Amino acid sequence: MKKEDLYNSIDSVVPNEVQKSRMLKEILNPKMNYVKTKPKKLVIAVIAIFCLISTTVIATNIPAFQSLLEKINPDMVKFIKPVEGVCIDQGIKMEVVAVARYDNMVKAYITLQDLEGDRIREDLSFLDYYSIKGAWSGRWSLIDLDKENKKATLFVEAENDKKFEGENLIFKVENIFYDHKKYEDYEIGIDLNEISHDPSYINATTEQFMSWSHGKLYGGLLSEEQIVPILSPHTIDFKFSNIKTSMISNIGVIDGILHVQVWRDTAFDGQGVSIYLKDSKGERIDADTTITFMLDELKKIKNPEYSYYSEYIFDINTDNLDDYKLFGDFHTSKQLKGNWEVSFKAEDS
């Protein structure tokens, strides 16, 4: 090893900007007693239908357990004991391999293996579609990925508000997200000079919206009776070549104000969209007001459980639209719905 290699290696170890900012914030505003944030309470699981679940406590000669010992923190080894529980759905096998219990905490090692495809990757995520039934709170992290065998090892930690006494815990996953892609500073090829200054729109009130944030344009928007014009959805459908789960469902100038409406396919969760403008200097201009809403069966705007549409309303001079271009930041992923569930007892280690 050369000195410069050693230097470069150490030099590369730096906190990123998010870490730096987080640490500085704590230093400038220290808590009286620093307490690690408890994980939030999780949604309780429902019924398993298509899984094979067994929670047999078994002997130590399990290949999966032996394989696990090579991957984990050696300090954990003396606490864990092997367990067996398998569930296969959509060609993905979930297996609980080992568990340790200590007072009100349980730590489990669970693997996910793709038996048919290439869906278990390092960007594996579940968003909110996982739960640990039987515990007050819990979290998981990916600690190992065997790319050759397409197998991920998860470290699952569950906490209770009192000591565990042999309860049966169930770790359940309902959606696997993978192949995450980000498209940042994506220029949306709509010529703002060509858009309508007399688009079709609907007058709506704030009680019909799922959520809305407003700036100067609707500074007085406090009353539920306040009328806000919303573009009629799907009058134009401008699609993106790479992004299949969003499109511009309408765009136009209403009463001198630029509105851009985005449709998002809620059948695919985990998709993120943000629309903005750039001026002739390349400066980013965010929307003054953003409104999310849905349509009912009569194509009327209603307050939904999930938002299908977002309307971005910009505070700019619409007499000079050739000074602006439309951009977006998009986050997409693939989604696999299924029912993966393994159970294990919170017994003494």
Add this chain to the structure above:
Amino acid sequence: MEQSSLYTNDEIIDIYNRNVNTVYKICLMYLKNIPDAEDAVQNIFLKLIQGNHRFKNLEHEKAWLILTSQNHCKNILKHWWKKQRVDIDNISEISYEENNTFDDIWKQILLLPNKYKIVIYLYYYEGYSTEEISEILNIKSPTIRSQLSTARKKLKIILEEDIE
């Protein structure tokens, strides 16, 4: 932040920006995981601010932080090892993302005994002489030279390559 320190917020930010990378590297070398290293970084800067330490110059400030980082991390590790058993709730796993952020040389540095890590870091990265390291760590020069020599051999053995 309530002003219980001689430092203004702007001064704190300046000190932090000058030294955070150094303190972070040392803490991560000792504690080996990012969350604990971040906690330690915060506590070390808080010690500086709340202790109202003032320094002759920037080198003095940096040296104080290096020594304090080392001592803080050693205290943390000593506290863990003093227990009759390691409580399971103190054991964590390094995430796949964290584990794959660092190269093999860094990982081998982490495998060194703690007393050799800091001398390797100060000598090969910060560029201090053995005399300067001796002053910073308050350890005799011959001991520093001996630790450096042993650390070189260990790294060479681990990586099976020559350190020039």
